[in-house]
Amino acid sequence: MTFKRRVTSLVSSKGKLEQAIHYMETGEAVRGFAILSRLAAQGDKEAQFRVGRAYLNGQGVPPSLEDGARWLFTAAEKHHREAMFVLATLYVVGLPEDFEIKTMDAGLDLAPKPVSGPRKPDFHQGLHWAKIAADHGSADAQALLGYILTNGPEDIKNIEQARYWYEKSAAADCSQGHLGVALDLLQNNPTDEQGKIAADHLKKATEGGLGTAFELLGRMSENGIILPHDMKAAAHYYHEAAERNVVFAQARYGLMLLEGVGVEQHYGRAETWLRRAALNADAESAALLGDLYANGGELPPNIVEAAKWYRLAAEQNHSGAARALGILFLTGKGVHRDPDAATHWFQVAAAAGDVKAAADFGNLLLTGAGASEEEKNALKKSFEEAAAKGDLVGAFNLGVCLSEGVGSSSDEREAVEWMKKAAEGVVNAQYWYGRMLLEGRGVEPDPKEAFLWIEKAAEAGMDEAQVALAQLLVTGQVDGIKDHVRAFGYYRRAAEVGNVNAMFSLAAMYGGGHEVPENRIEAQKWFRKAAEEGHSLSQLMLGRYLVRGLAGVTDKAEGRKWLLLAKEQGIEDGEIDLDTLN
Secondary structure, eight states: OOHHHHHHHHHHHHHHHHHHHHHHHTTOHHHHHHHHHHHHHTTOHHHHHHHHHHHHHTSSSOOOHHHHHHHHHHHHTTTOHHHHHHHHHHHHHOEETTOOSEETTTEEOOSOOOOOSOEEOOHHHHHHHHHHHHHTTOHHHHHHHHHHHHHSOTTTOOHHHHHHHHHHHHHTTOHHHHHHHHHHHHSSOOOHHHHHHHHHHHHHHHTTTOHHHHHHHHHHHHHTSSSOOOHHHHHHHHHHHHHTTOHHHHHHHHHHHHHTSSSOOOHHHHHHHHHHHHHTTOHHHHHHHHHHHHHOSSSOOOHHHHHHHHHHHHTTTOHHHHHHHHHHHHHTSSSOOOHHHHHHHHHHHHHTTOHHHHHHHHHHHHTTTTOOHHHHHHHHHHHHHHHHTTOHHHHHHHHHHHHHTSSSSOOHHHHHHHHHHHTTTOHHHHHHHHHHHHHTSSSOOOHHHHHHHHHHHHHTTOHHHHHHHHHHHHHTTTTTOOOHHHHHHHHHHHHHTTOHHHHHHHHHHHTSSSSSOOOHHHHHHHHHHHHHTTOHHHHHHHHHHHHHTTTSOOOHHHHHHHHHHHHHTTOHHHHHHHHHHO
């Protein structure tokens, strides 16, 4: 080819390249890619680089990591600076394990080849290409090289060299370089001056939209470290980082919106950000969403939705969420009732360090849910070891084992000793110890002392203890002392947290005949709540209220339905009432 033809060809290629780039940038990516691919096949390194990027981004062609990597490699071998940087990035992020861009005998293989398997970072190849691109003046590659030298395997780590490349990149005003310098300064207890320099670099890094820089500035502002304590500024930085998919920032910003800290309170936006963080594997956010839906905020509680988020957090070993999910399975709220599933989630929570769950877990296993004799024996042994070391939850569970004959024959006397010890700090043990004193199990009956221990558990919020204490106050079983008003209060507290027996008793007190104001509308409401949970006597009472119009509204059809349900559960009065109604 003559010199004149070569010049004409070059001019023509340049014009086609510019035309292709124009198409790619103006919404006609398919046309642009068609031109680029022809130029790339002819050996144009800029076109080869752009074809590689098009494949990575799925621009004008279906996305393909493998095809993108191959074309970038082609351009990089011709020392295309950006291609070398992007290729280095791909190696550091990781290519599929069974994928090779180049083989020893075949050279570059541009033919499509299916690949599979997990990504495998290759810091050595990343170092090779990043170093060449950095030497060619790529500020992005210089920052990447600093990262590789900081975080790569020991044989290539070099903190001094990393610092040099970060500073060189930052001097060229590269956002990643500024971030690298800041992270390097913050590594080891920086002086006040170093902290200020780091904060300045982080602020420059935010100009390039780096989420990590926004997040770090948010942490500094929230905790008053290096930057002044400023929750409004922290909220701003977290919001910016959250928008850039930084999970920690999404969680923190969601919580700030929920609590109205540094930003105006907004439940809807809080839920949106917590949801995004949860779906990005933040267990704490998932657990918080579970609490939000379980307790209700601007909207009524949604237990089904709460169960979904508790499960997501529990599957990541979040102790509180696992215990909450166990309780839902135990009570059948938001999920089908399943003691075995409850046992599993209490076990997860206990293993993650939730002390209350350890007690719940022991109780469930000891009552037969989901445990073989071998498992129970092993469990008892673990309780013995824990109790011997002074663990109060272990002492409580050991007491239950001895009382119920789990792992051996029952021994009420030894059981009451362990239960008494556990009662010093375990609410469940306070209730059990009180019942043992009341019933004279392994010890001489002592109703007064029993009353005090059950009262202690009730005041600590244990709903079973609240129901038991209320019953004692209604019947006057302890020294003839009756206090219906106080009993009503305990029934109410237990009913409001979902205790079905408390719902029934509260409704009965509202129904009349007790030393509290009669309110049959409230009585019917609580009978209904308990009936919907399957409580047979509540179903009978709700049926009677509806059939007879005791709360002011008569609905014989619905009343018949509840009476029939009560009858099916073996309540004879349900059958009698149905016969009368018929």
